[in-house]
Amino acid sequence: MYWGVQVGVAAVTGGKGGTGKSTIAINMAVAIANSRDVVLADLDVEAPNDHILLGIDLKDKEAVKIMIPFIDYSKCVKCGACAEVCDSGAILMPKGKYPYILPRLCSGCRACYFTCRAKAISEGYRVVGYTYRTEVNLGSTSITLVTGMLREGEEHVIHTVLAAKERAIREYRDVLIIDTAAGSGNNVTAAIEDSDIILAVTEPTPLGLHDLTLILELASRLGIEALIVINKVGIGPKDKIVDVAKKYRAKVIAEVPYSKDVVSSYINGVPLVRAAPNHPIALTFRKLGNYLSEVL
């Protein structure tokens, strides 16, 4: 496997935004921290929130760099091959002039570098995001949080997802819990691929159902077993979610009722399993964590 980790990886995803992915990921991570050595990877690099829900400041920042072409005008023959090969439209070729690079559009793929016969392109770098590594102190134990954060204004997201995932895997010792972004594109694929299990967090609305279906289909095409958590139970009927779960042979392993207590723990930056360990929903989170801990 590319990522080089054979066991112990669970990815929390779901398609729709705001279904509770991060809440569930951090609570499970904290819940099993006593018995397992947990790395939590926040790969929602566009809107990373795990550190906020854990009430901590991020530490140990590293830049995510991607290649950007620099043209050596003494060698460039103005052939335009670089502009032609560039899929991102990041190289302009004004007639009779030297190529002009638009940094924001450049995806760092290096096709121009390999295409240029005059060897007129050298490799510079652009910082598109950052990764962080923060030890989260939980009293008697701790977890390691690795966070990816896209730089504001950058549109190429995937590199920061990959860099944060790599860093999390470098830290990996026993269990890795991955928290993904909303959506169903390559940023989510890269985050969840090669995990042992996918935890799809959804809500009982047609929107939740629609996006859950996309995720279950993606999981099935990637050959990864998916489990379903229905969050905010009570805000709408869940029968269609149960149907789609059956269709994809994905087990519904937990149902979490909608509760303002979850919202307040969310606001206070203390995971519910710590803020109110005996709250019924905290117990559900703990059970979920234990379930995962047994599978991984």
Add this chain to the structure above:
Amino acid sequence: MIEIAVASGKGGVGKSTIATSLAIILAKSGWKVILADADAEAPNAHLILGIDSWDEVRDYSEGYVAEIDYTKCNTCGACAKSCAFKAVKLVNGRYVINKFTCEGCLTCSLVCPKQAIQRIKASAGKLRIVRETRWGFPLVSALLSLGRPNSGKLVTEIKEIARSLARSDTIIILDSAAGIGCQVIASLAGASAAILVAEPTPASFSDLRRIHSVAKHFGIPSALVINKYDLNPEYVKVIVEYAVTENIDILGTVPYDDHVPKSLSYMKPLIEVFPEASASKAITDLAKRFEEKILRNWAEWRRKFTPTKAAPYVPIIIKPNER
């Protein structure tokens, strides 16, 4: 033509509910409206409107995926080494292209000493159009090829379609994706203004600041809607304070209301099934204010709320041979 991008950074804060309601209310009061669902990875606007069929579905095939000819491949691994997207991996002694994460950039083909890699056209996704919804306005929407790149290109494409359908007096409402990456940048690029939606939580506030800094890169004015404000009235103050400091127009607040998810399960717009619900009333007021304050007063509003200090995107570049 005025293009309004509804965005939030964080997911699930109510973008689609606000965007669809706004489109309906504006259309009802006589504006020419086009609704564009600018989230190709989790398109949901049609579900809120109860739309289950499209007048037109087009394939958008502006994408490629690499393919290895194993009769030529000598398993040297140059492709895997060169791939900036880590989409080539060694599986059982053979290099395999991940057809989901491959961006089709041609780099692996160029480095392959055996010329064993070709790239073939791959569908980036689908473009979908309803020419006239029940409320008279068109809906354009996209659906990304599952798990694949290029959602930003799809958003740019549906914006092009929306613009081609628009007249000079049309209001285009863009229901943006969560996040601040390619889809959202595609949505904000060229927009006339942004409506930023936030809920009073630290997570949403953090994402609000990120999306707002991107809106500022484009130099566009922003208005703010605080949704579910009663979940945490104390924190509303923090967000309001930020908006005031940053010269974001505060359009209004919407309370938490379980009629919102209920209306979703009916697949009918909230403001029509539960017109008396507190959220409906708040959203209707909000739309009226949007109309009066912003649309009818566009030039002045824009002048007032366009960021005065230029805050363009500046890339961090490291030159060759620099550290």
